[in-house]
Every structure is written in structure tokens, then in C-alpha cells.
Amino acid sequence: MSELTALAAPPLPTAAEKLKFYGSWVVAAAVLLLLPNMFTSGGSLTTFSLIGISIIFSLSYNILLGQTGMLSFGHAVYYGLGGFLVIHAINIIGANKLPVPLPVVPLIGGLTGLLFAVLLGWVSTQRSGTAFAMISLGVAELIASSALILRTFFGGEAGVSANRTKLLKLFGWNFGPQIQIYYLVAAWTLIAVIAMYALTRTPLGRMCNAVRDNPERVQFVGYNPHVVRYVAFCFSGFFAGIAGALAAINFEIANSAYLGAQQSGTVLFATYIGGVGFFIGPIVGAIFVTLLSLGLSDLTQVWQLYFGLIFIAVVVFAPGGITGLLMMHRPLLKAGSLAKVLPSYLIALVPTAAMIAGLVISIETIVHYTVNPGDDSHIKAFGVSFDAASPYIWAMAAILLIGGYIVGRKTWSWVGHAWDSATGVAREKGIAA
Amino acid sequence: MLELIVISTLNGVLFGMLLFLMASGLTVIFSMLGVLNFAHASFYMLGAFFGFQISRWFGFWPALLIAPLLAGAIGAGVERYGLRRVHKNGHVAELLFTFGLAFVIEEVVQIVWGKGPVDFRIPPVLDFPAFTLFSTNYPAYKMFMLLVSIVIFLGLLLVLKKTRIGLIVQAALTHPHMVGHLGHNVGRIFMLVFGVGTALAAVAGVIAGPALVTQANMAGLLGPILFVVVVVGGLGSLPGAFVGSLLIGLVQTFAVSINGSLSGAFGPLSPDYASTWLADIWGVTVAQVAPIVPYVLLVLILIFRPMGLLGTRDT
Numbered sequence: 001m002s003e004l005t006a007l008a009a010p011p012l013p014t015a016a017e018k019l020k021f022y023g024s025w026v027v028a029a030a031v032l033l034l035l036p037n038m039f040t041s042g043g044s045l046t047t048f049s050l051i052g053i054s055i056i057f058s059l060s061y062n063i064l065l066g067q068t069g070m071l072s073f074g075h076a077v078y079y080g081l082g083g084f085l086v087i088h089a090i091n092i093i094g095a096n097k098l099p100v101p102l103p104v105v106p107l108i109g110g111l112t113g114l115l116f117a118v119l120l121g122w123v124s125t126q127r128s129g130t131a132f133a134m135i136s137l138g139v140a141e142l143i144a145s146s147a148l149i150l151r152t153f154f155g156g157e158a159g160v161s162a163n164r165t166k167l168l169k170l171f172g173w174n175f176g177p178q179i180q181i182y183y184l185v186a187a188w189t190l191i192a193v194i195a196m197y198a199l200t201r202t203p204l205g206r207m208c209n210a211v212r213d214n215p216e217r218v219q220f221v222g223y224n225p226h227v228v229r230y231v232a233f234c235f236s237g238f239f240a241g242i243a244g245a246l247a248a249i250n251f252e253i254a255n256s257a258y259l260g261a262q263q264s265g266t267v268l269f270a271t272y273i274g275g276v277g278f279f280i281g282p283i284v285g286a287i288f289v290t291l292l293s294l295g296l297s298d299l300t301q302v303w304q305l306y307f308g309l310i311f312i313a314v315v316v317f318a319p320g321g322i323t324g325l326l327m328m329h330r331p332l333l334k335a336g337s338l339a340k341v342l343p344s345y346l347i348a349l350v351p352t353a354a355m356i357a358g359l360v361i362s363i364e365t366i367v368h369y370t371v372n373p374g375d376d377s378h379i380k381a382f383g384v385s386f387d388a389a390s391p392y393i394w395a396m397a398a399i400l401l402i403g404g405y406i407v408g409r410k411t412w413s414w415v416g417h418a419w420d421s422a423t424g425v426a427r428e429k430g431i432a433a
Numbered sequence: 434m435l436e437l438i439v440i441s442t443l444n445g446v447l448f449g450m451l452l453f454l455m456a457s458g459l460t461v462i463f464s465m466l467g468v469l470n471f472a473h474a475s476f477y478m479l480g481a482f483f484g485f486q487i488s489r490w491f492g493f494w495p496a497l498l499i500a501p502l503l504a505g506a507i508g509a510g511v512e513r514y515g516l517r518r519v520h521k522n523g524h525v526a527e528l529l530f531t532f533g534l535a536f537v538i539e540e541v542v543q544i545v546w547g548k549g550p551v552d553f554r555i556p557p558v559l560d561f562p563a564f565t566l567f568s569t570n571y572p573a574y575k576m577f578m579l580l581v582s583i584v585i586f587l588g589l590l591l592v593l594k595k596t597r598i599g600l601i602v603q604a605a606l607t608h609p610h611m612v613g614h615l616g617h618n619v620g621r622i623f624m625l626v627f628g629v630g631t632a633l634a635a636v637a638g639v640i641a642g643p644a645l646v647t648q649a650n651m652a653g654l655l656g657p658i659l660f661v662v663v664v665v666g667g668l669g670s671l672p673g674a675f676v677g678s679l680l681i682g683l684v685q686t687f688a689v690s691i692n693g694s695l696s697g698a699f700g701p702l703s704p705d706y707a708s709t710w711l712a713d714i715w716g717v718t719v720a721q722v723a724p725i726v727p728y729v730l731l732v733l734i735l736i737f738r739p740m741g742l743l744g745t746r747d748t
Contacts, residue, residue, distance in 0.1 A: 069525075071525050071528060071529070073532075123732060126735065126739050129524065130468075130524065130528065130668065131664065131739075133469070134660045134661075134663075135664065135735060138657065138660065138661055138727075139728070141657045141728050142725055142729065142732065145724050145725040145728070149721060149722060149725070153713075265532075268529075268532070302540065302544055304536075305537060305544065308533055308540055312530065312533040312534065315519060315522075315526055315529050315533055316518055319522040366544070366545075367544055370544055370546075371544055
């Protein structure tokens with residue numbers, strides 16, 4: 001019997017693997033600790049805090065989408081309710097001088113998220129697939145609309161605010177300055193990321209994957225897929241509540257936008273663009289999307305349109321997201337045939353970039369004529385100035401767009417051929433591609 | 434009281450028929466392609482805005498014809514060049530594709546027509562009271578809306594029951610693979626169905642645009658209700674979609690017209706509770722909770738009949 005288990009179980013990790021595994025967490029903690037020393041401005045600290053919150057939220061979303069295969073359109077409900085409860089908790093703690101320091105307050109948000117996931121999850125997770133997606137949307141609309149009716153608790157359109165500095169001081173920190181909030185968010189991010197990673201390694205995490213891949217077989221093994229989905233849903237709600245709590249602490253306000261469809265959409269975008277197939281995917285996505293939404297809004301007026309187009313492009317061309325795209329190259333790197341594809345990428349990059357540039361110029365020109373027709377036609381987008389009224393610019397945009405597409409088609413098929421031959425090499429060397 | 438009931442029933446049936454114009458396309462698309470088109474309400478919005486723009490250039494009647502054709506062509510293009518590519522990545526990717534599309538369409542509409550409502554007016558020919566019921570003038574345009582949706586409903590019924598293409602569509606509702614095995618060009622049928630479905634949504638948009646508000650958020654407001662309709666009726670069931678549409682239409686219209694609240698029924702709340710959340714629940718009128726009624730209905734249906742009223746298929 002013990003021989004059989006020895007055969008079936010994977011080999012125990014070697015010392016080098018253990019070092020690599022624990023080392024990466026230590027490095028992550030060190031980076032979080034040192035980041036404020038490298039980027040000292042207040043703006044970058046706020047950005048890092050937002051990224052941390054987004055990482056927790058996206059990872060909690062990936063417990064549903066990536067690990068259990070449930071596409072939710074209403075994940076912001078648990079995030080928002082966590083945020084609202086925390087704002088009220090801070091006000092109550094502050095008013096009654098209760099001995100509760102700020103660092104443990106996010107736990108209240110997490111428990112709120114958990115409570116509502118327990119309440120709403122049983123009905124929501126009865127079915128998976130498209131039906132679950134629609135139910136999550138309906139439940140989200142229900143909560144978001146109710147929030148506007150229960151004005152005393154949710155504060156109507158304006159929301160509820162709180163003062164985070166009125167709580168019990170811990171080691172002389174009052175959590176007024178952004179740097180202290182950054183460390184609070186960073187600590188919670190690290191804890192939540194480790195906890196969620198550990199969750200994927202538990203038998204429950206494995207059953208979630210099984211429910212995602214083949215619910216029928218899960219039933220044959222003797223598990224109830226509904227219960228597995230429900231438990232995963234509850235965990236997801238808990239971590240979403242923590243993210244919402246940190247957001248509420250960061251902004252010192254919670255309003256109805258926290259619960260809304262926009263928030264649910266953003267976390268879906270971040271998770272999917274990062275890649276749902278790998279644990280690290282949502283982290284990459286959260287960083288990418290937060291930076292993108294902060295950066296693009298400075299560069300162009302219609303950044304949300306670009307945002308949507310990027311999302312569609314990822315869905316159509318890279319369903320594995322950014323991490324999926326990068327991980328595809330790992331077998332090639334191992335087989336040493338990466339050099340075969342890189343030149344074709346460089347060649348394909350030129351017409352593709354030209355096509356995108358043409359598209360951007362066209363969009364910005366149209367925006368000039370429809371959104372602000374009376375303004376000066378010399379517009380600036382993405383740091384480049386051009387004259388939107390000039391026919392030369394129109395011609396250039398058309399040439400870039402159409403020419404880029406025609407030339408691009410050719411180079412994309414080259415990329416395909418190079419990819420095939422490179423993976424062929426990897427396969428010959430016995431590395432699964 | 435009788436007046437309220439009659440007028441609300443008329444309005445409710447009207448709203449229900451409008452919902453069915455959209456829900457029918459959504460249901461047929463879902464049954465055949467297996468993808469719930471998240472952007473379906475966006476095509477309704479496109480229909481309204483195209484209708485507005487074309488009626489400015491050529492008048493309302495050409496708009497009623499051209500706008501749905503245009504939206505349908507865009508829909509067919511989306512299926513041919515978008516969904517079909519994504520199909521190999523699975524249903525989640527397809528749903529996400531339509532989700533992204535809905536997002537982009539809303540942004541484009543905001544860019545082209547602005548965020549505020551546009552001035553889409555009822556054509557002068559139809560701008561008169563059709564009849565006076567009790568003391569209320571019922572506008573002729575609403576009767577026209579009702580007429581158009583009933584005519585399309587009957588037309589759809591005839592096409593589905595009596596024509597060859599209708600038979601194929603019906604067969605594909607329950608046995609999509611068998612239809613393919615029998616040698617029908619499933620790809621072309623899918624494109625056609627998607628185009629027709631989105632065109633129907635656009636018809637609803639053109640006729641609803643002047644009566645309701647034509648604004649860039651109209652898809653976001655109606656979309657979730659549309660999904661409630663198809664889930665309540667039963668995913669993939671066309672009769673279910675019909676029952677669901679009328680049910681939601683009537684329930685919501687009646688809820689809007691009832692002005693009662695708990696405080697009206699049981700007297701005002703004692704002043705001790707005036708600043709608590711109880712006061713919110715006590716003072717809210719039925720009309721104010723009307724927006725959440727469909728979602729409450731959805732949750733109830735899911736608890737007591739998870740496959741929907743007339744649904745049979747478990748997805």
C-alpha cells in the first residue's frame with residue numbers, strides 16, 4: 001500500500017525547490033517593504049496602495065473564474081458591502097473609543113463579505129455556467145438598487161465617510177499619512193496573497209478545479225459540485241470584503257459606486273487580461289489595469305474605449321491573458337528554440353504597431369469632431385500633437401490602418417510558421433508544448 | 434382604481450411586448466449558439482440612436498426600416514468576424530467577448546452622440562391621443578408601438594412555424610448538432626439568426642426611442658432586466674421568454690403606478706426610529722422599489738424553480 005502511494009504521489013520537493021519557493025515569498029515581502037524608498041512621491045504611494053487593493057480583489061475573483069469556473073458579473077457586491085461595513089465600523093469604534101486598532105479593521109470587511117456570500121451564495125451557486133453569470137448579475141443589480149433605497153445606511157448618492165485617524169494608535173501610528181496606509185495595504189496584500197495561494201494547494205482548491213473541469217465526474221467521486229462551488233464562493237466573498245475594506249480605509253469613504261456594475265466589470269477586466277490560468281495572472285492583471293487606467297486617463301479623453309478594445313483584443317487573440325501568453329514560451333525557452341520565433345515577432349511588430357497607430361489617430365480625430373467640435377483642431381493624444389483637421393493626417397491614418405493590416409496579415413502568418421517550427425523542436429526534445 | 438388597472442395593463446403589455454422583441458432574439462441566439470449575448474441590449478440602443486440619426490436625415494418611416502437593417506448587419510458582422518473566432522476558446526470567452534462589445538458600444542455611442550439624452554421625437558403623424566379612457570388620453574404612438582410589436586410577433590411565429598428556415602431554426606433550438614449533421618450550413622444559419630435577432634432588438638430600439646429616453650445609458654438600464662426575463666422564463670425557451678416578458682412588463686408597470694408604502698398602510702413610524710434604517714423601509718413607496726422588483730422575482734424563481742418558468746434545459 002505504501003509503495004502504491006509512493007508511486008502515485010509526486011516526489012517530495014528538493015531543497016533547491018523549497019528554497020526557490022520560500023525565497024520568492026521573501027523577495028516579494030522585501031520588495032513591498034522597499035518600494036516606498038525607491039518611489040518616494042505621494043502619488044506613487046497612492047498608486048501602490050490601489051494596486052495592492054486591486055491585487056486582493058482580482059485574486060479573490062479568480063477563485064471564482066479561474067479556479068472554479070464561475071463567471072461572475074456581480075463580484076463588487078462583496079467588495080462594496082465590506083467597504084460600507086468598515087466605514088460604519090470605523091465611525092462606531094471612533095465614537096465609542098473602542099480598543100480596536102486600524103490594522104485589524106479590514107477583517108471586519110472580510111467577515112462582512114463572507115456573511116453576505118454565505119447568505120446569497122447558496123442560491124447563486126445552484127447552477128454554473130451562463131445561468132450563474134446571469135444570476136450574479138441579477139443579485140448585483142438587486143443589492144446595488146437596494147443600496148440607493150436604504151439611504152441611512154448607504155448614504156444615498158453621496159456615500160458615507162469616516163475618519164481613520166481617530167482609532168486606537170498602534171506604535172504611535174495614526175494612519176494619517178499615505179505611507180502608513182501603504183504599509184497597511186502591503187501587509188494585508190501579502191497575507192491575503194499567501195492565504196489564497198495556500199487555498200489553491202488544499203484538497204478544496206483541487207476539488208474546485210475538478211468542479212470547473214468536469215462537474216459530472218465530481219459527482220461520481222461522491223462530492224456535491226454545488227457545495228464545492230458554494231464554499232469557493234464564500235472564500236471569494238471573504239477576500240473581496242477585505243479588498244473593499246482596504247479601499248474604504250484608503251479613500252475614507254464608501255459610496256454606491258463600490259457596489260456597482262462598473263466595479264464588477266473592472267475586476268473582471270483585470271483578472272481576465274492578466275490571465276485566469278495561472279495564480280500569478282490576476283496579480284499581473286491588477287498591476288497592468290490599475291496602471292493603465294491611471295496612465296491612459298492622462299493621455300486621452302476616451303481611455304475607456306481603449307480599455308474595452310484592449311479587453312476584446314485579449315479575449316479574441318490571447319484567451320490566456322498576459323501570463324498565458326508569456327507562459328506559452330516556457331517550453332521554447334527550455335528547448336532553446338526561442339530564437340526561432342523572436343525575429344518573426346520583431347518583423348510583425350512593425351506593421352501591427354503601424355495599424356494600431358492608424359487606429360488611434362482615426363479614433364482621436366473622430367473624437368475631436370464629435371465630442372469637442374468647436375475646439376482647436378491641433379489636438380494632443382498620447383503625448384503627440386497633430387492637426388485633426390488636416391487631410392494629410394486623415395490620409396496617413398488610413399494608410400497606416402489599411403497598409404498595416406495588409407502587410408501585417410503576411411507577417412502574422414510568418415509568426416505562425418515560426419511558432420510551429422519552434423514548438424516542433426521543443427516537442428522533439430520531449431518538452432510538452 | 435379601474436382606470437389604474439386598465440391603463441397599467443395596457444402599458445404593461447406594451448412594455449412586455451417590447452421586452453419580448455429583444456428577449457426572443459436573445460433566446461434564439463442562446464439556444465443555437467450557446468452564448469448569451471451580453472451586448473443584445475446594446476443593439477437595442479444602437480437601433481434607437483440609428484433611428485434618431487436617420488429620422489433626422491430622412492424622416493421616421495425610413496428610419497424604422499433602415500436602422501434595424503443597419504444594426505442587423507453589424508450584428509451579423511459581429512457573429513461572423515468576432516464570435517466565430519472566439520468560439521474555439523469556449524463559452525466563457527464568448528460571453529466575455531459580448532461583454533467587452535457592450536462596453537465598447539456604450540463608449541462609442543457616448544463619443545458620437547454624447548452622454549445626455551438626444552431629442553428623438555414622436556413623428557407628428559402619430560402625435561395625437563388615440564382614445565380617452567376614463568379621463569386619461571392614451572397616446573396613439575403607444576398604440577402604434579403595440580401594433581408593431583404584435584405584428585412582428587405574429588410574423589415571427591409564422592416564419593418559425595410555417596417556413597423551411599423556421600423549421601431549421603426550431604430544430605437547432607433543441608438539437609443544434611443534428612442540424613449540422615443533416616448538411617445545413619450551420620455557420621450561415623448562425624450568422625442569419627444573430628443578424629435577425631439583433632435587428633429585432635434594434636426595431637424595439639427605434640420604436641421605444643421616442644417614447645422613452647434615448648440616452649447612452651439605456652442599454653445598461655435595460656440589459657439586466659432582459660437577462661432577468663430570459664432566466665425567469667427559462668433559458669432557451671421561446672414560450673418562456675414570451676411569458677417572462679409579459680410577466681416582468683406587467684409587474685414592473687403595476688409597481689411603478691402604486692404609490693403606497695408601509696407608512697401609508699400602517700400609519701407613520703414612531704419618531705424614535707426616525708433616523709434609523711427602518712425609516713427608509715417604512716417610508717419607501719412601491720413605486721420607488723419598482724426597479725428592484727424584477728430582481729426579487731429572479732431570486733424567488735431561482736429558489737423555487739431553478740430552471741425557470743417554462744425551461745427544461747439545464748445549462
